[in-house]
Amino acid sequence: MAYLQNLEKSLYNLVTETSTNLPKDVRRAIKAAKEAENAGTRAAMSLDTITTNIVMAEDNVSPICQDTGLPTFKVYTPVGVNQIEIRKAIETAIAAATGDAKLRPNSVDSLTGKNSGTNIGAGLPVVKFEQWENDYITIKLILKGGGCENKNIQYSLPTELEGLGRAGRDLDGIRKCILHSVWQAQGQGCSAGFIGVGIGGDRSSGYDLAKEQLFRHVDDVNPIEDLAKLEQYIVEKSNTFGVGTMGFGGEATLLGCKIGVMDRLPASFFVSVAYNCWAYRRMAIDINPETGEIINWHYQEGEKITFRDEEKEEAGDNKVVELTAPISEEQIRSLKVGDVVKITGRMYTGRDAIHHHLIGEGVEAPVDLNGQIIYHCGPVMAKDENDNWVVKAAGPTTSIREEPYQGDIMKKFGIRAVMGKGGMGPKTLKALEEHGGVYLNAIGGAAQYYADCIKSVDGVDLMEFGIPEAMWHLSVEGFTAVVTMDSHGNSLHADVEKSSLDKLAQHAERVF
Ligand SMILES: O=C(O)C[C@H](O)C(=O)O
Ligand code: SF4
Incomplete structure (x- = not known):
């Protein structure tokens, strides 16, 4: 096979491996964190979901997290190697990996909001070149999420x-x-x-x-x-x-x-x-500059933790509540911070573009959202052989970006629960109390784990916003999350922020 074809294939493999298989050193760090955690806590449950997700991503050869990040390549070449060819091969490989749902289309025009659909756009992917005196090429890749x-x-x-x-x-x-x-x-x-x-x-x-x-x-x-x-x-x-x-x-x-x-x-x-x-996704390869083939993978030292034979964490003392939309106000008001919910039935995705859209004056929701659950999520989607959408990766996105809109949107459309990660601020907390709503925290990055809970995609609206931003109608089973903000004015996020600030302040004295 010609040099260029081999190079494209090598790069495709690098992209796929980086997106789907967490490096050994990162696995060991996560294992150590898991061992340090106390059994039965929310943190232990989360780490359990995370490690289950790592196994699923490797087995499914699917993205560890739905946000496959901004691809940044660092390329080291011997003098005389054609860097323009390498840049083109990177673009070809990135577009192919996106087509195969190994990457989410993540390249958005900053002025028009249009998603290129290929991960190729103005300035993206980022590729940085350096020359060196070694006789092989090294290509490093990091996929760092938003x-x-x-x-x-x-x-x-x-x-x-x-x-x-x-x-x-x-x-x-x-x-x-x-x-x-x-x-x-x-x-x-x-x-x-x-x-x-x-x-x-x-x-x-x-x-x-x-x-x-x-x-x-x-x-x-x-x-x-x-x-x-x-x-x-x-x-x-x-x-x-x-x-x-x-x-x-x-x-x-x-x-x-x-x-x-x-x-x-x-x-x-x-x-x-x-x-x-x-979800620390970075990998590197050495390439033979004559053939374009991979001669070495980096980050291979030490033990590979597979996370395959781990004992499952139980919910501990946390109350487990089954939820199915439409949810009544009474049901929502009975939920408290710390409760674990298992959702079955309908949920709708909605993130930045949807919230910005729905807040518009006189704008109607494409579906009746009364009593419903909105999931802050930008999934990786693909079509099956019958032209039906299937979810390839679907973890939560950071909710705080919707803080300016969330409370008003919940009230305007009667939404009872919003789910995402990282928590929301005082404006949303107040609205949850006034309207009767909860914030549910799903485990960030657990995109395979949650994709598996999604049993069907029953429709989609507002596709003009692109795949990650559209409103997907999902049917789920046993979709697990934790109530971290309730309708009684409690926020685990506000509590942790405050107690951790006290801990931080203990280090004000000079050390070095
Ligand atoms: O864009 C996403 O899907 C998630 C993002 O990486 C986030 O952490 O909020
Ligand atoms: S959702 Fe979390 S795990 Fe995924 S890219 Fe964003 S920050 Fe990383």
Whole structure:
């Protein structure tokens, strides 16, 4: 086979493997988190769902999470290798993998909102080239989702930080910024997560350096002694915050911290943090520049945890409630924070575009939403041989983006439950109390697990918004989530944010 065809095939395999099979070092970190968690807690149940999902994604060769992220490639080539050809081969492979539902179409025109459908668009995928003196090509790929990307943060020192006070231009100021970055992410970037940190540079090179750190191995040791100490310190202290998996509280908040450093301008001092969810999808391959074939896969060291023979976590002391829409106000008001719900029957997806649309004056919903459940989800969909839609991956998206709309939309259409992840704010909490509604937290990233609970796709509206944003009519069975905001003014998210701030504030004293 010709070089180009082989190269495309190698890249297709890289994309598929990255999206569907979590690397060994990440699996080991998740295993350690699971072992540290107390049995019967919501966090333990969530980790159980996460590991079940990892197994399903590998077996189904389907996306671990429905948000297959923004593909970023880093390519190292020997002098003389044609980089233009590699870029074209990457685009071909990305489009093919999208066609085969290994990736969700994620490339959206920022002005028109139109989804290209192929993951190819202005500036996407991101491909960065570097030349080197080795005689082979290395291609690294990271698929980093939007929810965790939104939790990235950049500090300009000196600065004042909530809970920690002043962070100055020294190692201790850096320490405070990084601790703060973990706290501010709460569970919204699908904790327990991993962070890459870039010290120095300007705003853009600092973030690049931070993201670059995410290619390091979870269990490597920083060659710079001060940074090795800081990395260890950050993981240890972050895990005392009690944010926990999905922000449900618990022992595991951060699974890895990797810090890189570069010079800065005299006037600037940036600390840039790239937050990555537990669905930490990055892989790399070495390619023979003569044949285009893969000669080596990276991240193969150490034991592979399969998560196949794990004992199932039970719901512990949590009350389990069966729910079927349409739901009455009385039923909703009987639910309390901490209850586990199992939904059977109808639910409708609706995320950013739908909420923006439905809030419009005089706009009618395409279906009767009275008593119904709205699921904040942008699924990966495919057509079967009979031209029917099937769900390939369907975990929740970050709900807080709908905060400006949610309460009003629930009241306007009579919606009784909204489900997503990461929780919502005071405006929604107030509306839940006034109207009689609940917020349900599903397990972020568990896209295979939830796809399996979806028994049929019975219709779709507003397809003009693209696959992730359309309103899908789903029929589900045993779809499990936790009540984290109820109609009595209680919010687990507000409680965890407050108690973790107290924990953060215990680290205001100088350490380094
Ligand atoms: O876009 C999505 O499906 C989810 C997103 O990655 C999120 O975490 O909110
Ligand atoms: S839904 Fe969660 S696991 Fe998936 S990409 Fe977003 S942050 Fe990551």
